[in-house]
Amino acid sequence: MCDTCGCGTPSVRTIHISQRLLDSNAAQAKHNREHFAERGVFAVNLMGAPGAGKTALLESTLGEWRGSGRVAVIEGDPATERDSLRVRAAGAIAFQVETGLGCHLDARQIHRAFHQMELARGDLLFIENVGNLVCPAMFDLGEQLRVVVTSPVEGIDKPLKYPPMFRAADIVVLNKCDLLAHVSFDVEEWKGCVAAANPHARIVLTSASRRTGIDAWLGEIEASRRAFFGQERK
C-alpha cells in the first residue's frame, strides 16, 4: 500500500509449506538412535508422573542387574541432582540434566548428555524423564524402548485421561504393587484401561521398594534389547 495516500493494495501472498512441527526434534532423535545402535547401547525412556517410583525402580533394577554391560542413567529434573545421587549410590553412571521450567527432555539434551558419558557396547542406558504424564509423550529422544511407570495411588483411569502417554509406551509398569492391599484399585479394570489407550502395551507389575517383579521387568528389557539388536544384524 502506498504510504503517501493509501492507494493500491498491499501485496498479499500465500507461501505453501507443509512441514511437520517438531520435526527438528524427530531428526535429532533419529541421529541419537543411530548413535545408540552404532555404540551397541540400548536406551530406555522412562516416563511417568512425579512419585510413580521411576527412580526407585532404577535403584532396584541396579540392585538386581546381572548383565555384562554397565547401567547408565540420564536424569531429567526441573531442579537438583538428587536423583543422580540416588542412582549413582546404587551403582549407575549418572548424568543430570536440569531442565528448569522445561517439562520434558528433548532429543538435543540427550545428544549432549550422551556425548559426555562415554558408554560402551552392551551398556544399558536409562533416560529418566521429567515427572509428567503429558509433555514427554511428544518428544522422541531416540530411545529403543519406551516405558511408562504408574502406581495404584494414581487410580485406574489414568490411561484414559492421558492417552498420548500410554499410547507412546512399549511397556507399562504398575509399580508400588505392595500398596494394592491398601487402596481401591482393580488391576484387571486398570489393564482394560491400558488396553483401551494402547492394545499393544506389555504390562509388568512391580514393587520397587519390596523388590518384587524386578526379574520380570529385567526380562522384558532383555527381550526388547535382543529383539532390537537382532533386527539390526539382519
Place this chain on the structure above:
Amino acid sequence: MHELSIAQDLLEKVEENLGPGGVRVLRIDLKIGSAAGIVLESLRFAFEIAAAGTRAEGAELSIVSEPARSRCAACGILFQFDGMIGSCPRCGRLGGELLSGNELVLQSIEVADV
C-alpha cells in the same frame, strides 16, 4: 506446557520460510490432529509470547482440527472421533488402535510486503 516448545518450533519454521526482507505474517495455517494432545488455547497463548517482536507478531493462527481414527479392539471396525480417545460407535468399546490423529503440520502462511 509442551505447547511452548511447539510454538517456538512453529516460529522457527515460519522464519525459515520467510527469507530475508520486509514482510509481515498475516496468517498461519495449521492442521492439528484431535488426538495429538495439543491444547489450542495454550498454543495460541504460547505463540503470542514467542512471536512478540518478530515478523509473525500478531499473526492469526488458523487451526484446522483433524478428527482422529481408531480401529476398535473388540469388533475391528474403523471409526472417527474428536478428542484424545474415542468409543466404538458399533459396540461402545473405548479406545483401540489409533491410526491417525497425531498430525501437527504447518500448512502455509499468508504474508504481506511492508
